[in-house]
Amino acid sequence: MKYYLRMGLTLLLIAVIAGGILAVVNDYTAPIIKQTKLQTEVQARREVLPSATFFVKDSIAVAKAKTKRNPLKIVQDTSSDTSFFIYYKGFSADSTLAGYCYIASLYGYSSNVKTMVGVTPEMTINKIKVISQQETPGLGANCEKAEFQAGFNTLDAAALHVDKDGGAVKSITGATITSRAITNSIRAGLEILNKQASGSAAPETQKEV
């Protein structure tokens, strides 16, 4: 009996010490992890909309998306039937509107492909940047290459289809599914923005970043 007690206590002691040490490490790293995550997002925003010096977070209420594979970064509002499309307005130093940006994401071939999209005030694509994907190396993963991403510049919503669907986006060789996912998710966001811009109600500003 005593032997078992000693065994249990030793194991408990080891676990407690390990837990304690890890709590300290976690306390130290958690803010850094959060910071880097935020920073990469801000960095990506700056990259797709270089003319903007500061960004203001905004949202548009849209009908609740039914599918799980949601094309956009939409925050579901559980209390009602609406969800919110989150985007950022970019302003240049003298506070004139420099454009918009948002994160588009859709399931591609084997993973969720997330893209940071920069839009000019004239509602054409300024620049895009794929920020996360786990597609097939050598095929779908080529969506991170500059040549593919540059193909989106200056396009408007109507032209945002892959070439196989009669659009202006030159899809990646052997990876139409990935290309299509990226293109369609970007177009869905741009269409929401378009509707908002032609509508009258000014969106409510939420938070400055």
Place this chain on the structure above:
Amino acid sequence: MELVGRIFALAVAAIFVQNFVLSRFLGLCPYIGVSKKLDSAIGMGMAVVFVMTMASTITWMIQYFLLKPLHIEFLQTIAFILTIASLVQLVEMVIQKTAPALYKSLGVFLPLITTNCAVLGVSILNINEQLTFFGAILNGLFGGLGFTLVLILMAGIRERLEKADIPQAMRGMPIAMIVAGSMAMAFLGFSGMSL
């Protein structure tokens, strides 16, 4: 009916499209190590299906009822591996007491399962992919079945290879790897199937 369809989609995804062994590279040690004989492959496969399903269930509950409310998600790795180790031990004892016949065929494989990364892998994947409770259980079950399928296929091929005339240096593990490569190539045909 919709539910049946969703379960079927999940099954095809876990068994073929994202096969644990051939596309996720999980559980390779037993895949190469226990695939020499068909009998032991079947035994190992059954043990893995059982433990993966159980582990998915319990680790999901630990994550959402214990780690998350207490904000100690950073202890996930420790908590999961200890759970799996104790679970395997427990299953071994229960089977030994209640079903000696089953124990005789499964017993030797159970201790090996603790260090089978497919088990810890499926537990972490369930959380990373934010599956629901039943999604997690089914993912464990079908993931295990997918593992069993390729393990049995492999064992069947290797039993035949025993009689084949293979260059001396390639016998055993090397040729098993090449066979696995060919199987992976076949399974590549499933990838990207959207259900």
Place this chain on the structure above:
Amino acid sequence: MALKEFTKGFVKENPVFVMALGLCPTLAVTSSVNNAVGMGLAATFVLMCSNLLVSLVKDVIPSKIRIPSFIVIIASFVTIVDLSMSAFLPALHKSLGLFIPLIVVNCIILGRAEAFASKNNPLNSVLDGLGMGLGFTMALMIIASIREILGAGQFFGMQVLPTSYRPMLVAILAPGAFIVMGLLMGLMNIAKNKKK
């Protein structure tokens, strides 16, 4: 004597090619040399630390709870690596993904703790861990170099083959991992047989 503990992990007892341990990460992360080095060094760190700690506490721990204690020790170091990598090397952390926490079940680490560190003094254990870890890293790098050069024409992300080379895609996809590994193991066998 101590030097021997360090060098045996490179060739004679190479964990990957000779002992065929830790196959999962070996095949999963070797699609690029960058990932291979990251994985190798992470595992080396865990291996060294856990070997040191195991050999320090080996006399205090009752033999019956040896394995669970080792697992807790290993899992703690893995979590430390996981958290720090996520804080300081987020890109690498993302591409290694699931395989960082899975270092816990890497048979090399538990194997060395049980077979070596629990029977030897701390200095030799650390050297053994370092040697085995670097041997593991080396093996990963060899496989990854072959796969990345053949499959993408690149090495460490830099173009090394002329752009007119059409990458042999299969090398960086899953089947390539198995086939390259099989051929390398075969080569090792030929080398071993020649020596005899």
